Amino acid sequence: xxxxxxTVDDSRTIRNMLLVTLNNAGFETIQAEDGxxxxxxxxGCNPDVIVTDINMPRLDGFGFxxxxxxNDKYRAIxxxxxxxxxxxxxxxxxxxxxATGWIVKPFDPAKLIDAIExxxx
Amino acid sequence: xxxxxxxxxxFQECEEQLxxxxxxxxxxxxxxxxxxxxxAVFRAVHSIKGGAGAFGLDDLVGFAHVFETTLDxxxxxxxxxxxxxLKVMLKSADVLADLVTASRDGGGVDEARSRGLxxxxxxxxxxxxxxxxxxxxxxxxxxxxxxxxxxxxQPIPFTFDGFDDDVPAAKGSVYEIGFKPRHDLYAKGNEAAxxxxxxxxxxxxxxxxxxxxxxxxxxxDPEASYFSWKISLTTEKTEADIRSVFEFAEWDCDLDVKLxxxxxxxxxxPMVPVPFDLSSLDDxxxxxxxxxxxAAAVVATEAAANVSKMAAAAAxxxxxxxxxxxxxxxxxxxxxxxGQTIRVDxxxxxxxxxxxxxxxxxxxxxxxxxxxxDASGTSAVNMGLEELxxxxxxxxxxxxxxxxxxxKPVFQRMSRIVxxxxxxxxxxxxxxxxxxxxxxxxxxxxxxxxxxxxMIRNAVDHGIESPEKREAAGKDPEGTxxxxxxxxxxxxxxxxxxDGGGINRERVKQKAIDNDLISPDANLSDEExxxxxxxxxxxxxxxxxxxxxxxxxxxxxxRSIQALGxxxxxxxxxxxxxxxxxxxxxxxxxxxGMVVTVAGQTLVVPLTAIVETLQPEASAIHSxxxxxxxxxxxxxxxxxxxxxxxxxxxxxxxxxxxGVALLVESEGGGQRALMVDAxxxxxxxxxxSLEANYTHVPGIAAATILGDGRVALILDVDAVxxxxxxxxxxxxxxxxxxx
Numbered sequence: 081x082x083x084x085x086x087t088v089d090d091s092r093t094i095r096n097m098l099l100v101t102l103n104n105a106g107f108e109t110i111q112a113e114d115g116x117x118x119x120x121x122x123x124g125c126n127p128d129v130i131v132t133d134i135n136m137p138r139l140d141g142f143g144f145x146x147x148x149x150x151n152d153k154y155r156a157i158x159x160x161x162x163x164x165x166x167x168x169x170x171x172x173x174x175x176x177x178x179a180t181g182w183i184v185k186p187f188d189p190a191k192l193i194d195a196i197e198x199x200x201x
Numbered sequence: 202x203x204x205x206x207x208x209x210x211x212f213q214e215c216e217e218q219l220x221x222x223x224x225x226x227x228x229x230x231x232x233x234x235x236x237x238x239x240x241a242v243f244r245a246v247h248s249i250k251g252g253a254g255a256f257g258l259d260d261l262v263g264f265a266h267v268f269e270t271t272l273d274x275x276x277x278x279x280x281x282x283x284x285x286x287l288k289v290m291l292k293s294a295d296v297l298a299d300l301v302t303a304s305r306d307g308g309g310v311d312e313a314r315s316r317g318l319x320x321x322x323x324x325x326x327x328x329x330x331x332x333x334x335x336x337x338x339x340x341x342x343x344x345x346x347x348x349x350x351x352x353x354x355q356p357i358p359f360t361f362d363g364f365d366d367d368v369p370a371a372k373g374s375v376y377e378i379g380f381k382p383r384h385d386l387y388a389k390g391n392e393a394a395x396x397x398x399x400x401x402x403x404x405x406x407x408x409x410x411x412x413x414x415x416x417x418x419x420x421x422d423p424e425a426s427y428f429s430w431k432i433s434l435t436t437e438k439t440e441a442d443i444r445s446v447f448e449f450a451e452w453d454c455d456l457d458v459k460l461x462x463x464x465x466x467x468x469x470x471p472m473v474p475v476p477f478d479l480s481s482l483d484d485x486x487x488x489x490x491x492x493x494x495x496a497a498a499v500v501a502t503e504a505a506a507n508v509s510k511m512a513a514a515a516a517x518x519x520x521x522x523x524x525x526x527x528x529x530x531x532x533x534x535x536x537x538x539x540g541q542t543i544r545v546d547x548x549x550x551x552x553x554x555x556x557x558x559x560x561x562x563x564x565x566x567x568x569x570x571x572x573x574x575d576a577s578g579t580s581a582v583n584m585g586l587e588e589l590x591x592x593x594x595x596x597x598x599x600x601x602x603x604x605x606x607x608x609k610p611v612f613q614r615m616s617r618i619v620x621x622x623x624x625x626x627x628x629x630x631x632x633x634x635x636x637x638x639x640x641x642x643x644x645x646x647x648x649x650x651x652x653x654x655x656m657i658r659n660a661v662d663h664g665i666e667s668p669e670k671r672e673a674a675g676k677d678p679e680g681t682x683x684x685x686x687x688x689x690x691x692x693x694x695x696x697x698x699x700d701g702g703g704i705n706r707e708r709v710k711q712k713a714i715d716n717d718l719i720s721p722d723a724n725l726s727d728e729e730x731x732x733x734x735x736x737x738x739x740x741x742x743x744x745x746x747x748x749x750x751x752x753x754x755x756x757x758x759x760r761s762i763q764a765l766g767x768x769x770x771x772x773x774x775x776x777x778x779x780x781x782x783x784x785x786x787x788x789x790x791x792x793x794g795m796v797v798t799v800a801g802q803t804l805v806v807p808l809t810a811i812v813e814t815l816q817p818e819a820s821a822i823h824s825x826x827x828x829x830x831x832x833x834x835x836x837x838x839x840x841x842x843x844x845x846x847x848x849x850x851x852x853x854x855x856x857x858x859x860g861v862a863l864l865v866e867s868e869g870g871g872q873r874a875l876m877v878d879a880x881x882x883x884x885x886x887x888x889x890s891l892e893a894n895y896t897h898v899p900g901i902a903a904a905t906i907l908g909d910g911r912v913a914l915i916l917d918v919d920a921v922x923x924x925x926x927x928x929x930x931x932x933x934x935x936x937x938x939x940x
Contacts, residue, residue: 094251156390164254180389180390180449181449185255
């Protein structure tokens with residue numbers, strides 16, 4: 081069965097890149113544009129892994145991660161954060177919010193897939 | 202979708218982000234301190250940087266990074282976004298836009314300028330928080346020991362003493378690894394079994410699970426972490442490689458990696474060493490792993506087989522519960538939440554518009570043939586047709602509305618031009634925009650940008666005076682240019698108002714005389730003098746400046762506006778400023794026209810050009826020279842133009858008394874009376890390009906298909922008027938005769 085990935089990112093460019101990368105790697109991809117939509121979409125799509133950006137309108141990545149971790153049904157889902165190399169502090173905050181791991185932007189497709197494989201069975 | 206398409210999307214998105222950035226900065230400039238505004242500005246730059254990184258656009262990334270860093274200072278309230286700061290930021294936004302353009306279309310940017318701004322931005326970031334920049338700019342190397350955080354546990358101190366990251370350990374070194382996950386590791390979605398799986402990929406591994414801590418079932422907390430593992434790994438990899446497996450988990454476990462001196466031997470711990478077989482792990486775990494957490498880890502050890510079965514079963518139940526209340530609407534929710542706008546390829550919209558055009562024509566033809574067969578006009582067919590006509594019109598309007606876009610992006614571009622030009626000429630100017638959300642056809646928007654840019658440059662360069670002059674005249678040293686848009690009677694009205702010195706009529710007139718545009722003794726009204734600036738080859742600046750003197754005059758502006766079916770006029774008050782008014786059609790796809798007959802041909806005259814229609818009387822017609830005739834209308838003379846003659850439909854001029862005169866407004870605001878044989882009526886026609894289907898025909902703007910299926914040509918009023926002038930009137934006289 082295909083693994084299901086939920087991506088949350090407000091940038092259309094990054095969303096498309098994620099979509100292409102993930103689809104090519106044989107994942108089923110569901111996309112949301114910000115944290116609020118991410119939580120809405122999560123309800124029901126039950127992904128195997130979540131990939132989320134940090135800087136987003138309405139609800140940012142930290143809030144989104146906390147929202148997922150608060151949800152009894154979905155709190156065990158691994159969450160990977162898209163972050164930039166220079167954001168050590170952000171990485172820490174994301175971890176405290178409950179992120180499983182991170183992918184450094186600009187992401188390399190191979191690394192993205194590798195990170196997803198690492199946190200999923 | 203391939204990378205090129207995504208890149209295209211990226212550049213589209215950049216445009217949006219740049220617009221967002223600029224409007225946000227302008228809001229801040231106006232004193233808005235809403236954190237969401239600052240966030241939006243930050244996000245815009247961040248997004249551009251993120252996308253640019255993905256495409257390796259290093260210049261763009263570099264600049265965006267510095268910009269972002271400074272914006273972050275504003276966001277964290279470390280830098281007050283005052284006027285000076287915002288000035289730098291607005292300029293940076295301009296440079297960012299240039300970099301985006303350069304990345305898309307190739308070509309360079311003003312590097313000195315961008316370097317200068319990088320320095321200014323860095324100074325801002327440094328000045329207010331000295332260490333911030335240095336910290337951010339330096340890539341955060343190695344996620345080695347991090348200071349303790351608030352999550353209630355101490356980081357494990359470990360050192361790399363005696364190990365060098367880059368030097369591989371001796372072939373086949375044996376490592377003893379102690380791994381004890383804490384509750385947090387599982388809470389964050391990490392999974393001991395998966396980490397062990399990854400570790401096993403590094404070499405030959407055997408694992409022992411320590412279950413000492415496991416309490417009896419009645420005391421078991423399903424959320425707690427009870428197991429730890431002893432791993433013996435034979436690998437060529439370094440300790441750093443081993444640790445990198447635990448990269449995501451190192452904060453949430455006790456990890457101990459030692460190079461074993463000798464062959465690993467079982468220790469005093471009561472554990473069962475088992476060969477770690479990845480495939481069997483995967484088989485057993487299946488897809489239940491994720492929810493199973495500790496249970497999954499238990500599976501790894503054969504000793505705990507029974508517990509494993511229990512836990513796995515429990516996990517399955519849990520999983521089912523999780524899946525049960527998640528019915529079909531999931532997918533719907535995913536798509537429905539996507540927002541209130543959709544993006545559609547322009548070609549599709551254009552195709553729809555063309556089809557609706559055909560529909561309108563078809564409906565008109567149908568109506569006509571029904572009317573021909575049913576003169577009474579009362580049959581049910583007739584009534585149905587009327588409804589059809591109404592519906593068609595509504596569909597047409599709705600389709601046109603799809604192409605309609607707010608003028609906002611164009612207006613926003615103007616604020617940048619004002620900034621730049623004002624900077625260059627040392628003036629202080631504020632651009633005020635109004636009615637930015639007024640919508641007009643996309644084609645009109647695309648084509649209005651260039652003339653508008655030119656007019657704005659002119660207004661800044663020539664319209665607004667220098668601060669000293671303004672102060673001397675008792676005005677605010679900061680000049681104001683107002684750009685407004687509104688709908689008026691089916692057209693869009695764009696006004697450009699400056700509070701500068703107004704047109705210097707003396708100088709304009711002198712210039713026109715010097716350039717042989719008017720004769721020295723011509724007697725012109727103020728309005729006529731103002732309109733001279735639209736005359737071809739006119740430039741008022743004493744010295745042609747770098748800014749507006751680029752070989753494009755207001756005549757070009759006027760021509761491009763007219764090419765859009767628009768009109769432009771100026772009114773000016775000395776000392777108080779000038780107002781340029783442009784009136785443009787809302788769409789270029791349909792046209793309200795007057796259908797007329799000329800020498801047996803059916804022509805359409807755009808209704809917007811027609812001021813009035815009249816039936817000339819013989820007494821009102823006066824001959825002027827050999828061929829020219831004038832018509833006297835309310836005590837003023839207006840040249841008569843026989844359309845049939847100009848278009849060569851007939852060899853000699855028709856008798857004006859037998860036809861109808863259409864009084865039209867032409868270039869320079871002057872009027873002409875166009876003679877046609879008869880008027881058939883008014884109707885909305887769908888414009889079909891002649892150039893696209895045939896070739897350009899002088900005097901004809903386009904074609905259309907009428908209700909009876911015949912093709913009718915749409916008259917290019919200005920070209921016809923220009924042709925009539927070239928035929929008989931000298932330039933001076935034509936100007937003197939206008940108005």
